[in-house]
Amino acid sequence: MELALSALITALLISAMYIVVALGLAFLLSVMGIINFSHGVIYMIAGYICYQLAVVYGLNQWLSLIVSVIVISAFGIFLERYCFRYAVGNLDRMIIISIAIILVLQNAVNITMGGYVRSLPSFAPGTLRIATFSFAIDKLLTFLIGAALLVILIWFTRRTKYGLQMQAISQELEGAALLGINVHQISAIACAMACGMAAIAGCLMGALFNLSAFMGDNMLIKSLELVILGGIGSIGGLFFAGLLIGSLDAVVPLFSSGAMGQVIALAVIIIILLFRPQGFLGREYH
Amino acid sequence: MCADEKQTASKSNAKIIRLAIYGILVFILALLPLLIKSPYVIHVFITTFIYIVATVSLRTVTISGQYPLAHAAFMGIGAYASAIMAKLMGWPIWLTIPLGGVAAMAIGAFIAYPFARLRAFYYAMVSLFFGLGINQLIIVSTKWTGGAGGFTNIPHLLPTTDKVPYYYFTLVFMVLCLGALWRFEYSRIGISLKAIAQSHLVASSVGINEASFRILALSVGCFFVGIAGAVYAHYNFTLSPTCFDITAGLWLFVYALIGGLSSFNGPIVGTALLIIAPQLLSNLKQFVPFISAAILLLVFYVMPQGLVSLPQLLSYWIKERRKKDTLSHAA
Numbered sequence: 001m002e003l004a005l006s007a008l009i010t011a012l013l014i015s016a017m018y019i020v021v022a023l024g025l026a027f028l029l030s031v032m033g034i035i036n037f038s039h040g041v042i043y044m045i046a047g048y049i050c051y052q053l054a055v056v057y058g059l060n061q062w063l064s065l066i067v068s069v070i071v072i073s074a075f076g077i078f079l080e081r082y083c084f085r086y087a088v089g090n091l092d093r094m095i096i097i098s099i100a101i102i103l104v105l106q107n108a109v110n111i112t113m114g115g116y117v118r119s120l121p122s123f124a125p126g127t128l129r130i131a132t133f134s135f136a137i138d139k140l141l142t143f144l145i146g147a148a149l150l151v152i153l154i155w156f157t158r159r160t161k162y163g164l165q166m167q168a169i170s171q172e173l174e175g176a177a178l179l180g181i182n183v184h185q186i187s188a189i190a191c192a193m194a195c196g197m198a199a200i201a202g203c204l205m206g207a208l209f210n211l212s213a214f215m216g217d218n219m220l221i222k223s224l225e226l227v228i229l230g231g232i233g234s235i236g237g238l239f240f241a242g243l244l245i246g247s248l249d250a251v252v253p254l255f256s257s258g259a260m261g262q263v264i265a266l267a268v269i270i271i272i273l274l275f276r277p278q279g280f281l282g283r284e285y286h
Numbered sequence: 287m288c289a290d291e292k293q294t295a296s297k298s299n300a301k302i303i304r305l306a307i308y309g310i311l312v313f314i315l316a317l318l319p320l321l322i323k324s325p326y327v328i329h330v331f332i333t334t335f336i337y338i339v340a341t342v343s344l345r346t347v348t349i350s351g352q353y354p355l356a357h358a359a360f361m362g363i364g365a366y367a368s369a370i371m372a373k374l375m376g377w378p379i380w381l382t383i384p385l386g387g388v389a390a391m392a393i394g395a396f397i398a399y400p401f402a403r404l405r406a407f408y409y410a411m412v413s414l415f416f417g418l419g420i421n422q423l424i425i426v427s428t429k430w431t432g433g434a435g436g437f438t439n440i441p442h443l444l445p446t447t448d449k450v451p452y453y454y455f456t457l458v459f460m461v462l463c464l465g466a467l468w469r470f471e472y473s474r475i476g477i478s479l480k481a482i483a484q485s486h487l488v489a490s491s492v493g494i495n496e497a498s499f500r501i502l503a504l505s506v507g508c509f510f511v512g513i514a515g516a517v518y519a520h521y522n523f524t525l526s527p528t529c530f531d532i533t534a535g536l537w538l539f540v541y542a543l544i545g546g547l548s549s550f551n552g553p554i555v556g557t558a559l560l561i562i563a564p565q566l567l568s569n570l571k572q573f574v575p576f577i578s579a580a581i582l583l584l585v586f587y588v589m590p591q592g593l594v595s596l597p598q599l600l601s602y603w604i605k606e607r608r609k610k611d612t613l614s615h616a617a
Contacts, residue, residue, distance in 0.1 A: 017601065035407075037536075081574075086586070087586075090549070091353065091406070091407060091410060092543050093586065093590070095536060095539060095540060096540060096543055096544070096582055096585065097582075097586050099536060099537075099540050099582060100579045100582040100583050100586065103575045103576070103578060103582070104576065104579045105577040106575075106577075107572070107575040111572055130336075136501070191481065216289050217533070221418060221532065224414070224415075225415065228408075228411045228412075228415075246552065257426070259422050259425045259426045260422075260426050262418075262419075262422045263419055263422045263423055263426060266415050266416075266418055266419035266422065267419060269415055270412055270415055270416060270419065273404075273408070273411070273412050273415075274400045274401075274403065274404070274412070277403065277404050277405075277408040277412075278408075
């Protein structure tokens with residue numbers, strides 16, 4: 001019983017982590033139809049910016065998180081203007097530009113900052129004890145931030161003017177432009193938001209794990225699994241996909257090795273996708 | 287009638303010219319080891335030949351409208367299957383290399399049937415996850431594959447360690463594979479595959495069985511990438527799972543895209559440029575990725591159809607330039 005309960009709690013915390021990282025990717029793909037394979041690298045860069053500000057220059061850590069989010073959002077606008085705009089709706093071109101971004105950023109970071117292990121200090125150190133269970137507070141914080149961001153995003157895409165305009169653009173670009181929606185401006189806002197969310201995730205994960213130039217690779221794959229399984233076009237589906245993959249990752253290693261757990265999780269995902277290609281709550285994507 | 291005859295005549299002429307160009311290129315490549323003595327350069331060329339087979343077989347899959355992001359994993363299946371059969375079971379290498387291809391083909395055909403339900407983007411994503419799963423399986427089965435530490439002491443393909451015999455072997459191997467893939471693409475089957483890629487509804491309405499043709503395309507592609515992987519294994523003597531992971535899969539796709547997926551020559555040009563140019567241009571290892579990135583960005587912004595569209599683009603630019611000149615003269 002106790003084992004089951006602690007496995008459940010671990011599952012929830014891992015799911016929350018995955019959801020936080022996948023939010024930016026899911027948002028950009030659902031709302032703008034841009035599949036951003038360089039999401040993992042942007043997430044990594046944000047962690048390093050936060051590290052530079054907080055550890056090297058000694059700024060307040062929350063302040064450096066906010067600065068990092070702002071810088072990366074600005075970078076998102078740059079990416080939209082000079083990269084993604086020429087690749088929307090074309091998977092081939094999206095892969096080329098993403099690989100180019102990954103190559104440049106990853107190797108630049110690896111040459112300048114790589115070499116030895118760095119880590120951000122914890123955002124909220126300490127543990128919380130309830131009955132016989134103890135939680136790390138920073139993991140709980142990740143959970144809360146993930147839940148809050150998820151709710152805010154769903155509200156944003158469904159209820160606000162900008163969110164509705166983004167949906168209109170992803171459905172029919174020319175039609176949206178004819179109705180007087182400023183397509184480039186709205187796309188820039190969406191990219192800035194997505195990169196900002198990647199930055200929040202990068203700073204939080206940089207405190208939970210070590211920073212490295214390649215920390216984004218695994219997380220990119222996890223996010224892709226979450227987004228595709230949850231369904232493109234539905235940010236709510238991310239919640240269920242996150243729960244499923246998080247619980248698989250929490251429970252399967254109890255019975256087997258870590259890599260075998262990966263294989264089982266992937267097999268489950270592939271089987272679900274073969275029967276339901278559009279994911280849990282998704283719509284058909286072209 | 288007359289115009290028709292003319293057309294066929296010019297078509298066969300173009301075919302002969304094309305074959306002659308290929309022949310001259312192969313001839314130059316065959317003479318190359320006499321000029322270049324550096325073993326490293328020869329090694330780069332050998333790797334390029336093997337990867338050209340891999341990317342061209344990837345294109346064979348893409349002409350049927352599938353996005354095989356797991357192609358590097360099939361290369362891994364071929365490589366590991368051949369290496370296991372040769373090392374642990376002691377079978378002769380001339381047998382294990384084709385069997386490696388057959389192993390990759392069998393798994394490709396097995397997954398192709400359920401994958402035939404998926405289209406475009408979803409196919410790409412599920413095949414990406416499949417490639418990742420295969421890679422993790424290679425890591426997990428430590429007893430057979432050596433796990434993440436790598437598979438070492440694979441039997442040699444040729445009884446020498448000199449690079450030049452390997453160069454000629456891989457050159458002949460590449461020419462044979464490309465010939466076979468060329469024949470496949472311009473056969474009746476290849477035309478049906480292209481029809482499916484353009485519109486699967488129209489294709490099935492004229493009696494092309496979409497699912498079976500897609501399975502066939504994936505099997506053929508996987509067979510050739512499997513034997514390419516097997517040759518790679520017996521040339522390199524060591525294998526590591528990182529050679530066949532997701533990044534490698536995306537890179538294979540990028541090699542083909544950079545050259546241009548619309549033409550048979552595209553993957554050849556793209557692979558050759560992206561493997562050879564960064565290695566030969568830079569003396570510093572750490573700047574290699576930046577050169578690759580520069581090539582990717584150049585193709586992304588200037589040549590949307592890939593490198594093979596460069597001659598058309600050039601003639602278009604020259605025409606535009608002339609038009610401008612005549613306009614300014616007139617004014």
